[in-house]
Amino acid sequence: AAAAVGVSKIYGHGDTAVHALDEIDASFQSGRFTAIMGPSGSGKSTLMHCLAGLDTVSHGSILVGDTDLSTLSERELTLLRRDRIGFVFQSFNLVPTLTAMENITLPMDLAGRTPDQAWVDEVINTVGLDDRTSHRPNELSGGQQQRVAVSRALASQPEIVFADEPTGNLDSTTGAEILEFMRRAVREMDQTIVMVTHDPNAASYADRVVFLNDGKIVDEMFEPTP
Amino acid sequence: AAAAVGVSKIYGHGDTAVHALDEIDASFQSGRFTAIMGPSGSGKSTLMHCLAGLDTVSHGSILVGDTDLSTLSERELTLLRRDRIGFVFQSFNLVPTLTAMENITLPMDLAGRTPDQAWVDEVINTVGLDDRTSHRPNELSGGQQQRVAVSRALASQPEIVFADEPTGNLDSTTGAEILEFMRRAVREMDQTIVMVTHDPNAASYADRVVFLNDGKIVDEMFEPTP
Numbered sequence A, B: 001a002a003a004a005v006g007v008s009k010i011y012g013h014g015d016t017a018v019h020a021l022d023e024i025d026a027s028f029q030s031g032r033f034t035a036i037m038g039p040s041g042s043g044k045s046t047l048m049h050c051l052a053g054l055d056t057v058s059h060g061s062i063l064v065g066d067t068d069l070s071t072l073s074e075r076e077l078t079l080l081r082r083d084r085i086g087f088v089f090q091s092f093n094l095v096p097t098l099t100a101m102e103n104i105t106l107p108m109d110l111a112g113r114t115p116d117q118a119w120v121d122e123v124i125n126t127v128g129l130d131d132r133t134s135h136r137p138n139e140l141s142g143g144q145q146q147r148v149a150v151s152r153a154l155a156s157q158p159e160i161v162f163a164d165e166p167t168g169n170l171d172s173t174t175g176a177e178i179l180e181f182m183r184r185a186v187r188e189m190d191q192t193i194v195m196v197t198h199d200p201n202a203a204s205y206a207d208r209v210v211f212l213n214d215g216k217i218v219d220e221m222f223e224p225t226p
């Protein structure tokens, strides 16, 4: 579903250059749940942002489906992100003036698509936000905001969901419900999910775990157990 | 060091009123490391913000040391927060235009106090930010931003540190280093720390754990083990 081919991402120049990504080759299979783990600062969010076309690479290529992102215009890239990709940001990135429900359906509203309301309601119910949908982000707890961000990415059933630490602000019960829901979406609806996590228990829900360190892939594991 | 006496915090009115805190009695002993746990939405951040004078209560009193916060003017409250309290926010709240180092020393700079540079350097070294101090927040990873927020609260050695989920964005190794450092500050320097966490392993570093549910204290545990 997505791949990084010889990808490097370098900030700055000369002695102070930061190699956030260092010649990464990584592929993420359709209909699979892949986890990405690694120390803080190892390049996980950078990799996710490059894969989703939110950031450019310094070297190498990014493929989403058969599309090489470097062949797209700004406009085409915006459409790809809106129509084919769901992204759960590490810092949520909710629209402060919209309610939880409006935030959740925003990508579809922008695309002029009608939400599958039954599915949207199932997502909201599963993450436990039923009685919070008309609240705005500043009236929600940190974990509730995170659940709005997760719901937004899942509600439109995009080709691929990138989730950057989707359970970091959640108690274990709520987190488990979301992880279980994501795994069901992968198994039963062929959803493709790529999830960054620091939590080995969260990674155990995935089919495969890729390990990053200092901008490089250093290991991978299939059928992980916590 | 701090206490909530008969504290309620109610948002809205009538049928749609949200009792974020419901007649809470809680005290947090000086020189101790207390953890607060509970489900997402149970009132942990609300309790912390009320204890630190960042938010008002609907009923009851908040005491910091011997000071009843309701007796303070806006000006006195601002000074108390600046001089006696350190706060690690769940959403970090860093100043985007300042570097990591400037963010870390900001409370002391505002107070016109000279930082204990050896201590500040020890904090920065322990959390692993040595080579990131001149970067601004948008040039830092999520976990690095969290570590700047943690450092800011610890650097001024305030009377009491409130930390709202300080390790949520960190890998287990980095998180353990910060928790160990906090425990050392409590043991060796009599620092008072109140920490919200979803992670039972993080809570195990504390001397006592208080459990919240639906805005009430429902349980507590001394000398927790994970």
Ligand SMILES: Nc1ncnc2c1ncn2[C@@H]1O[C@H](COP(=O)(O)OP(=O)(O)OP(=O)(O)O)[C@@H](O)[C@H]1O
Pocket (backbone or CB within 6 Å): A132, A135, A138, A139, A140, A141, A142, A143, A144, A169, A170, A171, B011, B012, B018, B019, B020, B038, B039, B040, B041, B042, B043, B044, B045, B046, B047, B090
């Ligand atoms: N302005 C507001 N209006 C209405 N409800 C609010 C408002 N602010 C907070 N709440 C509600 O108060 C409750 C407690 O919120 P709080 O942020 O204290 O939870 P928390 O325990 O910190 O959760 P988390 O673990 O998700 O961070 C939540 O259900 C939240 O939706």
Ligand SMILES: Nc1ncnc2c1ncn2[C@@H]1O[C@H](COP(=O)(O)OP(=O)(O)OP(=O)(O)O)[C@@H](O)[C@H]1O
Pocket (backbone or CB within 6 Å): A011, A012, A018, A019, A020, A038, A039, A040, A041, A042, A043, A044, A045, A046, A047, A090, B132, B135, B138, B139, B140, B141, B142, B143, B144, B169, B170, B171
């Ligand atoms: N604009 C920038 N300029 C310089 N360095 C940067 C910039 N943006 C990111 N970095 C650095 O790139 C590295 C990788 O960042 P990234 O956000 O991908 O890490 P991460 O693995 O997601 O970490 P975390 O687990 O803490 O979220 C970090 O060391 C960060 O400081």
Ligand SMILES: [Mg+2]
Pocket (backbone or CB within 6 Å): A044, A045, A046, A090, A164, B141, B142, B143
């Ligand atoms: Mg990150």
Ligand SMILES: [Mg+2]
Pocket (backbone or CB within 6 Å): A141, A142, A143, B044, B045, B046, B090, B164
């Ligand atoms: Mg909270």
